[in-house]
Amino acid sequence: MNKSILASAALAALVSTTMVPVSEAAAKEKCYGVAKAGQNDCGNLAGTHSCAGQSKVDNDPGEWKLVAKGTCVDLGGMLKAEAKKKYKASKKA
Template sequence: MKSKKTAATAALAMALCTIASLSLPAHAAGKEKCYGIALAGQNDCGNLAGTHSCAGQAKVDHDPGEWKLVAKGTCEDLGGLLKAEAKKRYKAQQG
């Protein structure tokens, strides 16, 4: 019985490490979401509109609701928008 518990604990620890390794590098590497710079099919994840939740789903180039991860502090230099500004523009377009 002890070996089953040890195996389950090890599996849980491995799963947690895997999850942490997927989410930590972006933050640890000093990255930020930059809206409006993704080309069609090259966004990193879901958009502001909530019409999709996957990478590679952007329909047009430079959609202000689509984002890519960039080095922190470089978004505006690339012509992009940080999340707060992107949300303002998105709401203005909807209103």
């Protein structure tokens, strides 16, 4: 009986902690070109790293941060499609 109660409590805790980030993530979007050096959220378009905090320069167009949905352009950034176009164009030049 105690194991059942513990399992139920653990499941409830797990569900409550995983549900909040999912809803928060839905209200955010990747914004390229606004991350300060060392403050990117994950891997870059170039594929030179795959971890947060590894950007080397401020406002690199290949680095991104999560921002509130709908605010990226206002912050001076780009959404992924535009950032990819810029990245590909810079590679051809």
